[in-house]
Amino acid sequence: MRIRTLVPADLERLSEINSTFISESILVVERTGEGLEVGWRLAECPLAEPFAKGRAYDLSEEDLARSRRLYEAGPQEALQLIAEDRARLVGLLEVERWYWNNSGWLWNVIIDRDYRRQGLGRQFVHRAIAWGRQLGLRALILETQTNNINACRFYQTMGFRLCGINDHYYTNDDLNKGEVAIFWALELM
Numbered sequence: 001m002r003i004r005t006l007v008p009a010d011l012e013r014l015s016e017i018n019s020t021f022i023s024e025s026i027l028v029v030e031r032t033g034e035g036l037e038v039g040w041r042l043a044e045c046p047l048a049e050p051f052a053k054g055r056a057y058d059l060s061e062e063d064l065a066r067s068r069r070l071y072e073a074g075p076q077e078a079l080q081l082i083a084e085d086r087a088r089l090v091g092l093l094e095v096e097r098w099y100w101n102n103s104g105w106l107w108n109v110i111i112d113r114d115y116r117r118q119g120l121g122r123q124f125v126h127r128a129i130a131w132g133r134q135l136g137l138r139a140l141i142l143e144t145q146t147n148n149i150n151a152c153r154f155y156q157t158m159g160f161r162l163c164g165i166n167d168h169y170y171t172n173d174d175l176n177k178g179e180v181a182i183f184w185a186l187e188l189m
């Protein structure tokens, strides 16, 4: 097993990484208040039926175009790592440097299902932290979903803190659909 920098030839093979997951519980979002005095409360609730996310993290053409652009921009602009077991791709990390707010935006943290809970995600985040500190970034920031409870646990363990919610990120009905975007930040300074 090794972690190395992504190269362009990896891009057409990224779908080899099995990114599916199952959630036994989700974070239910309750919106309270009216007008400017609104609040959101997250409560973890077990699901009657486990939620299975298909291959939703498979990268679209748009994602791949961004990955190519980041690769061409070079290591000062993005950190792109691959975890590889012999010839098999088993993990992907992509972080982009955002100048406008001096942060690193984590586009992708994906570990193949067969390789989870072996510390690979932790190694990715440690590498992202080191990269961000070297560039003087103030924070790493990312978005995940309320139905990805294991990713939420992972980010919390890694030192990220919930910093926001957007109940109109995917559709106009995210609250009822049970998939709401939540944002996490890890301060670097």
Ligand SMILES: CC(C)(COP(=O)(O)OP(=O)(O)OC[C@H]1O[C@@H](n2cnc3c(N)ncnc32)[C@H](O)[C@@H]1OP(=O)(O)O)[C@@H](O)C(=O)NCCC(=O)NCCS
Pocket (backbone or CB within 6 Å): 019, 020, 021, 057, 109, 110, 111, 112, 115, 116, 117, 118, 119, 120, 121, 122, 123, 143, 144, 145, 148, 150, 151, 153, 154, 155, 157, 158
């Ligand atoms: C979330 C994900 C990246 C974690 O990667 P990983 O390599 O399994 O994580 P690690 O083994 O490094 O875990 C580090 C710590 O995070 C926590 N953690 C990770 N997965 C967890 C889980 N399923 N449940 C509870 N805690 C978890 C644990 O504290 C773990 O330490 P431990 O194993 O010593 O207890 C991986 O599950 C994944 O790729 N999921 C599918 C894709 C995805 O959802 N990506 C995030 C999109 S925003």
